[in-house]
Amino acid sequence: MKTTAEFRARAEAALAALGVDHDAWCVDDGAVRARSPLTGEELCGVRTHTAAEVADAVAAASEAFLTWREVPAPVRGALVKRLGELIGEHKEDLAALVTIEAGKIHTEALGEVQEMIDICDFAVGLSRQLYGRTMPSERVGHRLQETWQPLGVVGVISAFNFPVAVWSWNTAIALVCGDPVVWKPSELTPLCALGCDALLRRAMAEVGAPEGLHAVVIGDRAIGEALVDDPRVALVSATGSTRMGREVGPRVAARFGRSLLELGGNNAVIVTPSANLDQAVSSIVFGAAGTAGQRCTSTRRLLVHESVADEVVGRVARAFESLQAGDPFADGVLLGPLVNEAAFDAMQASLEKARAQGGEVVSGGERADVDADGFWVRPALVRMPAQEGVVLTETFAPILYVLTWSDFDEAIALHNAVPQGLSSGLFSNDVLEAERYLGASGADTGIANVNAGTSGAEIGGAFGGEKETGGGRESGSDAWRAYMRRATNTINYSGSVQLAQGVDFG
Numbered sequence: 001m002k003t004t005a006e007f008r009a010r011a012e013a014a015l016a017a018l019g020v021d022h023d024a025w026c027v028d029d030g031a032v033r034a035r036s037p038l039t040g041e042e043l044c045g046v047r048t049h050t051a052a053e054v055a056d057a058v059a060a061a062s063e064a065f066l067t068w069r070e071v072p073a074p075v076r077g078a079l080v081k082r083l084g085e086l087i088g089e090h091k092e093d094l095a096a097l098v099t100i101e102a103g104k105i106h107t108e109a110l111g112e113v114q115e116m117i118d119i120c121d122f123a124v125g126l127s128r129q130l131y132g133r134t135m136p137s138e139r140v141g142h143r144l145q146e147t148w149q150p151l152g153v154v155g156v157i158s159a160f161n162f163p164v165a166v167w168s169w170n171t172a173i174a175l176v177c178g179d180p181v182v183w184k185p186s187e188l189t190p191l192c193a194l195g196c197d198a199l200l201r202r203a204m205a206e207v208g209a210p211e212g213l214h215a216v217v218i219g220d221r222a223i224g225e226a227l228v229d230d231p232r233v234a235l236v237s238a239t240g241s242t243r244m245g246r247e248v249g250p251r252v253a254a255r256f257g258r259s260l261l262e263l264g265g266n267n268a269v270i271v272t273p274s275a276n277l278d279q280a281v282s283s284i285v286f287g288a289a290g291t292a293g294q295r296c297t298s299t300r301r302l303l304v305h306e307s308v309a310d311e312v313v314g315r316v317a318r319a320f321e322s323l324q325a326g327d328p329f330a331d332g333v334l335l336g337p338l339v340n341e342a343a344f345d346a347m348q349a350s351l352e353k354a355r356a357q358g359g360e361v362v363s364g365g366e367r368a369d370v371d372a373d374g375f376w377v378r379p380a381l382v383r384m385p386a387q388e389g390v391v392l393t394e395t396f397a398p399i400l401y402v403l404t405w406s407d408f409d410e411a412i413a414l415h416n417a418v419p420q421g422l423s424s425g426l427f428s429n430d431v432l433e434a435e436r437y438l439g440a441s442g443a444d445t446g447i448a449n450v451n452a453g454t455s456g457a458e459i460g461g462a463f464g465g466e467k468e469t470g471g472g473r474e475s476g477s478d479a480w481r482a483y484m485r486r487a488t489n490t491i492n493y494s495g496s497v498q499l500a501q502g503v504d505f506g
């Protein structure tokens with residue numbers, strides 16, 4: 001493993017290439033400390049904002065909104081087009097920051113940056129497709145339509161595990177919709193945020209976008225609260241834990257703001273007797289162990305038919321054991337570290353609870369043998385006697401709980417009997433099972449896949465989930481509507497006054 005000094009040098013080179021003003025941001029007395037989970041050590045201090053500075057950023061964004069909302073949407077798209085090009089040119093630099101700050105293996109870090117490029121492409125196309133509907137009016141010589149208008153300042157709160165992509169899902173869409181963005185990234189990944197902000201500023205300068213259209217605000221919870229409580233922030237889009245969403249949602253609602261919540265998951269894969277087990281096992285392994293189990297879409301439950309349970313459990317255990325842990329920059333390494341010691345402690349606490357509930361740890365759970373001070377773990381595979389207690393909670397670590405079933409209705413019932421509702425995968429070659437799973441009484445999650453795992457969604461579809469996952473949808477499909485204001489318009493070209501519903505008022 002390289003030293004912290006080497007990772008710091010790589011991060012500094014990436015920041016310089018991205019256009020970050022190093023001396024302005026990386027300051028010795030910064031309250032937020034950038035760290036690398038690869039060594040557990042500090043990279044640098046980062047300039048931290050105050051609540052008053054958040055208010056200033058929101059004021060500047062509100063001012064920028066007045067200009068930006070008048071810019072035609074396809075012209076707004078030109079900004080996002082340039083942003084996407086710059087991200088493409090700096091893919092390696094952004095990915096390096098993601099690996100250094102979040103510990104993600106290089107191929108996944110590159111994949112995350114690819115999601116940014118993809119959403120920019122999507123948003124550019126969308127900038128010519130912010131369609132409203134027209135409806136037939138019940139009155140002669142009248143026309144009825146809906147138009148979509150820019151909403152206002154969007155506050156983005158994002159998590160460490162997708163430190164650049166989640167920002168881009170929100171920002172690319174918000175910008176074409178005519179909305180400025182103020183972003184509070186995770187305190188664990190401030191350098192990634194500075195890199196994104198610098199690229200967007202470059203694109204803004206090139207196309208002549210108004211100052212204040214984007215700001216990054218660095219800090220702890222108080223900074224998030226300042227954004228959440230500011231009445232000028234029309235939409236708060238928050239990605240993180242259900243605990244965070246439980247606070248953000250009601251606070252934004254109390255001031256009649258809009259929120260878009262993308263919270264915890266407790267995602268399951270169902271394996272049926274007809275499944276192609278090679279496909280199932282490989283998808284389960286990526287879903288559970290990829291990103292060291294630190295995706296909101298990570299596979300956390302394996303619901304397997306009793307007739308194939310021993311075989312599937314054995315194959316997943318062997319695959320888990322064969323995954324190489326180590327330097328996430330190195331070829332062949334598939335397991336990076338957990339983000340920090342607290343994540344490791346949370347994993348151990350959950351495994352303890354699972355054992356106390358009668359769970360049997362079939363494989364993993366312990367620290368992996370890596371010559372570095374970060375918290376690498378072997379993915380844990382745990383057979384559980386029942387779906388209760390700890391199995392109903394999300395632990396942001398690679399723990400896969402296994403439960404068996406004998407009847408497909410029982411599998412669907414088990415699948416849905418958790419408080420979260422993000423993502424799901426069914427492995428089956430039985431078309432009737434697949435249709436039932438996708439139907440009204442099937443999987444109750446926002447994402448439901450057939451013969452595909454729970455993680456690694458494409459940006460073209462709306463992303464998010466139900467129940468404690470928060471109900472919000474980001475990214476593709478018509479998720480853009482959350483970032484706009486809908487107006488219903490009645491236009492009367494009849495030359496006379498006619499009231500709807502046949503009302504006669506003299």
Ligand code: UN1
Binds near residue numbers: 457
């Ligand atoms: C997240 O973990 O917050 O579907 C986002 C996936 C990724 C996004 C995950 N495209 O796994």
